[in-house]
Amino acid sequence: MAPLSKRLAGVILPHEHFGSYLDDKGMTTDDDLEKRNFQHAGETLAEVWREIKIHNYDVSADYRQPEDNMQDSADPNLAWYSVDVRESQYFLQVIKCADESCCSTPRSALKSVFADTFMPPPCPIFQTPSKLVVPSLLDKGTSKCCGLKISLFYLILLP
Known part of the structure; x- marks a missing residue:
């Protein structure tokens, strides 16, 4: 834009x-x-x-009459959306999938950084007296990790 x-x-x-x-x-x-x-x-x-x-x-741009919709906006392509889009309250990610009949070949090496291509959700990092610690998935059911309380944010993100 x-x-x-x-x-x-x-x-x-x-x-x-x-x-x-x-x-x-x-x-x-x-x-x-x-x-x-x-x-x-x-x-x-x-x-x-x-x-x-x-x-x-x-750039191809044309004025279209309001009734001249090419695709009904109420009917998005849900198959494409479910594969190529991740949406959250604060972030929208649109990526090129591996299916070349759907998307062209990616121009970047994003997969070398993010295996799933999508950026992962944020995770909390706790400072302990000796080092930084990322709580493990095993700590999900407990109220403490590394002697610190786990935030509700973290519990919601865990599968």
């Missing part, structure tokens, strides 16, 4: 290109005029974005 946003710096999209559709209170008085103005803004954005390249690839 950064290259697309950067290109929009300084672009002004007038909300009343075909005329005003708002009354003195800011309420819409003409739905068709509002839609035409919105379409004009969308077409202007697409025109600006078509002029740029991202990583030497042309």
